[in-house]
Amino acid sequence: MGSCFxxxxxxxxxxxxxxxxxxxxxxxxARDFRDPDSVIRAWMNxxxxxxxxxxxxxxxIGVAVVDGTLQGVETTLVVQLFGTPYGAVESKPVEKxxxxxxxxxxxxxxxxxxxxxxxxxxxxxxxxxxALIIFVVGILIGAFAIDILMVSHRDTPRISSNSxxxxxxxxxxxxxxxxxxxxxxx
Amino acid sequence: xxxxxxxxxxxxxxxxxxxxxxxxxxxxxxxxxRFPQAQIVSAFLTASFYVLWxxxxxxxxxxxxxRVVVEYMAVAILGFLVLFILVNRV
Numbered sequence: 001m002g003s004c005f006x007x008x009x010x011x012x013x014x015x016x017x018x019x020x021x022x023x024x025x026x027x028x029x030a031r032d033f034r035d036p037d038s039v040i041r042a043w044m045n046x047x048x049x050x051x052x053x054x055x056x057x058x059x060x061i062g063v064a065v066v067d068g069t070l071q072g073v074e075t076t077l078v079v080q081l082f083g084t085p086y087g088a089v090e091s092k093p094v095e096k097x098x099x100x101x102x103x104x105x106x107x108x109x110x111x112x113x114x115x116x117x118x119x120x121x122x123x124x125x126x127x128x129x130x131a132l133i134i135f136v137v138g139i140l141i142g143a144f145a146i147d148i149l150m151v152s153h154r155d156t157p158r159i160s161s162n163s164x165x166x167x168x169x170x171x172x173x174x175x176x177x178x179x180x181x182x183x184x185x186x
Numbered sequence: 187x188x189x190x191x192x193x194x195x196x197x198x199x200x201x202x203x204x205x206x207x208x209x210x211x212x213x214x215x216x217x218x219x220r221f222p223q224a225q226i227v228s229a230f231l232t233a234s235f236y237v238l239w240x241x242x243x244x245x246x247x248x249x250x251x252x253r254v255v256v257e258y259m260a261v262a263i264l265g266f267l268v269l270f271i272l273v274n275r276v
Contacts, residue, residue, distance in 0.1 A: 164194070
């Protein structure tokens with residue numbers, strides 16, 4: 001894989017592009033994680049990605065971390081490609097698959113019907129934290145806005161901090177918080 | 187609203203300085219998005235300068251009291267903690 005990585009519509013095209021004839025193939029993708037532990041944790045917490053990682057049918061693996069373009073956005077991608085060369089498990093294809101009813105057909109099926117193993121984007125728990133924080137900071141901003149209006153309306157003299165400044169600072173916090181990008185697995 | 191606008195007009199330089207501090211803090215926070223430690227330092231510095239701005243602003247206005255400083259510090263600590271938590275969740 002080169003240093004410039006553009007993710008196409010079919011992830012398993014990479015196998016055919018490099019002439020890798022596979023019997024089984026799969027792929028895990030992650031983007032925008034800051035450390036390897038977080039990527040592995042996210043994959044292992046996702047049943048479908050975990051299935052790729054622990055699947056005994058895969059005999060080979062390729063891993064890459066590249067800066068590239070994903071869906072038109074510059075990002076850092078972590079790619080795991082799993083594969084078993086065509087004919088490598090010719091002698092016992094069914095016996096190994098039979099005791100595991102939970103296995104998905106992607107990994108278990110031979111190359112003729114092999115599909116790619118891509119899932120929709122799974123968002124990280126960061127989004128929930130963000131939503132909660134936006135809610136709390138939003139309430140505070142609202143409280144300061146009401147305070148400004150009340151004081152302005154009633155012309156109340158008082159000793160306190162400057163509500164407009166507090167609002168400006170909280171807006172900074174809100175915008176900075178929204179700018180934080182979390183990792184996602186695909 | 188009239189008092190608010192008069193207040194902004196009267197302290198326009200103060201608010202412009204604050205705006206500059208906050209925008210600079212926001213930009214550095216965004217610039218260091220791949221470096222969480224730098225983001226935390228950016229948030230801490232912005233919060234610190236914000237408190238400093240509040241102290242100087244109220245000192246110049248002649249209404250600097252402990253309560254005012256505590257209010258600025260409370261909001262600054264809250265803001266810093268929010269960003270600290272978010273940065274460490276990534």
